[in-house]
Amino acid sequence: MEHIKEGLSVLSEIVSYIGVVILMYGFAKGLIQLVKTETTLKRKDDFFKATQNVRSKIGLYILLALDFLIAADIIDSVIHRNIDELTKLGIVIVIRIAIGYFLGKEITEIHSSAEKEQTNV
Helix, strand or coil: CHHHHHHHHHHHHHHHHHHHHHHHHHHHHHHHHHHHHHHHCCCHHHHHHHHHHHHHHHHHHHHHHHHHHHHHHHHHHHHCCCHHHHHHHHHHHHHHHHHHHHHHHHHHHHHHHHHHHHHHC
């Protein structure tokens, strides 16, 4: 039984690290795109659209990273079975799910407003 707990603990850490790597990659990619946008676009309207595009892309990476971090928390809940740890993990999972939900909603709104602008052009 101890070997299974150790294996799950290692798996949880790996899944957490994957989530963090996805998050860092998304931020780095977004930062590079934002710098390119800053240096190339002159009109404010174009800059706003490009910035919204960058925000939505970063948001997608955040959502993907959150999925990995939630999965790691669920694996942790199998390992740590005392009520204090489960309560803490439950709170963290609820917070992450709420962040994911509202972030997903914001990304959807950004995409729908961008689609509306494209059809109006």
